[in-house]
Amino acid sequence: MNHWSIKKIICYLTYKLIAKHLPGPGEFLMLGKMCHRFRSKISKPLFRDAAEKIGVGKNADFDNGSNIIMRDHANIGPEALISGKLGTVTIGKHVMMGSKCIIITQNHNYLEKGYEGFIGKDVLIDDYAWIGHRVTILPGVKIGKHAIVGAGAVVTKDVPDCGIAVGNPAVIKKIRKRQPA
Numbered sequence: 001m002n003h004w005s006i007k008k009i010i011c012y013l014t015y016k017l018i019a020k021h022l023p024g025p026g027e028f029l030m031l032g033k034m035c036h037r038f039r040s041k042i043s044k045p046l047f048r049d050a051a052e053k054i055g056v057g058k059n060a061d062f063d064n065g066s067n068i069i070m071r072d073h074a075n076i077g078p079e080a081l082i083s084g085k086l087g088t089v090t091i092g093k094h095v096m097m098g099s100k101c102i103i104i105t106q107n108h109n110y111l112e113k114g115y116e117g118f119i120g121k122d123v124l125i126d127d128y129a130w131i132g133h134r135v136t137i138l139p140g141v142k143i144g145k146h147a148i149v150g151a152g153a154v155v156t157k158d159v160p161d162c163g164i165a166v167g168n169p170a171v172i173k174k175i176r177k178r179q180p181a
Ligand SMILES: CC(C)(COP(=O)(O)OP(=O)(O)OC[C@H]1O[C@@H](n2cnc3c(N)ncnc32)[C@H](O)[C@@H]1OP(=O)(O)O)[C@@H](O)C(=O)NCCC(=O)NCCS
Pocket: 096, 097, 098, 099, 131, 132, 133, 148, 149, 150, 151, 152, 153, 164, 165, 166, 167, 173
């Protein structure tokens, strides 16, 4: 936390202790929506880069957020876990994410005795992609523009633009018709 401003420290503590736990947009009518807006706003200064409008779901966990880039209208789903600090996670414009997704950016160096050290790789979820519930995305994966990842998939390899990937390990089942840019 060496180079953190006071504002960032306050946002971090507010997010971790309060905002993270507040209701989601589908709960308690207007109150849930207000809480969701508050949570999203308070988390913004934590990210490496964040557009004006972003969404952060209830109980989303992302360390201190400093390796995450949130493009315009990017969403992190409820109860997401974004784990590992050695790779950057970029969440593109209008990305939708179901609940309980896991995005991992680093592996233990298993060639070393005792797993010493980590190997980090960036993850990119490109614009307009839709990530279903309980998807796991492994280090180094790129999900293409307008791609869809089906519920429960474990994505080990890149998904092309407009690809629909399902299963564990995820395979491309279909290609969507090209979407407007
Ligand atoms: C990926 C998805 C969009 C595909 O929908 P679809 O185009 O209607 O797909 P279909 O039902 O025609 O299925 C196509 C094939 O993929 C398989 N399939 C579809 N979804 C799958 C999934 N999540 N996991 C594994 N296989 C899946 C089907 O069994 C079918 O296989 P087959 O060709 O061998 O018979 C949808 O199944 C899905 O997983 N949606 C996510 C729902 C979700 O998480 N919502 C949260 C809201 S954010």
